[in-house]
Amino acid sequence: MNDTITEELQAKALNALDANPGILQASTNAPYSILVYTEETNQLEAVELQELPLLYPCSGRSARWNFESFGRVVVDKALLHRKRAGTLCIAISSKPFPYRVFTVYEGEEC
Numbered sequence: 184m185n186d187t188i189t190e191e192l193q194a195k196a197l198n199a200l201d202a203n204p205g206i207l208q209a210s211t212n213a214p215y216s217i218l219v220y221t222e223e224t225n226q227l228e229a230v231e232l233q234e235l236p237l238l239y240p241c242s243g244r245s246a247r248w249n250f251e252s253f254g255r256v257v258v259d260k261a262l263l264h265r266k267r268a269g270t271l272c273i274a275i276s277s278k279p280f281p282y283r284v285f286t287v288y289e290g291e292e293c
Contacts, residue, residue, distance in 0.1 A: 192283050196220035196274040199227035200287060207287060210270040217260060218272040218287070227272075232257060239275070239282070247275075248282050256284060 199220050200207060206229055210216040216229045219239075230238065241250045256271060263269050269288035276283070 189283055192274045192276050214264045220274045223277040
């Protein structure tokens with residue numbers, strides 16, 4: 184995925200987060216919650232970890248990520264939750280590009 188497209192998608196996700204600031208704190212405090220931004224609907228929602236592979240397949244024709252990527256998301260979420268340092272956000276492009284995963288912290292993005 185082109186860096187410009189990645190940055191635009193991430194900016195859209197952060198704008199959606201700014202419009203719903205309570206979701207960040209709730210997801211940071213919830214051990215099994217990941218934020219998911221969907222560009223097509225311009226919606227940000229908290230999704231439980233166990234629901235991610237059901238909603239966003241890791242294999243098959245419609246897969247835009249794999250089990251290794253999903254495993255990294257699970258590990259990163261666990262470490263962030265343990266430190267109460269922030270949460271993960273998965274940004275899903277309206278185009279058939281791989282998902283963009285990034286960490287968000289209250290007051291800043293990394």
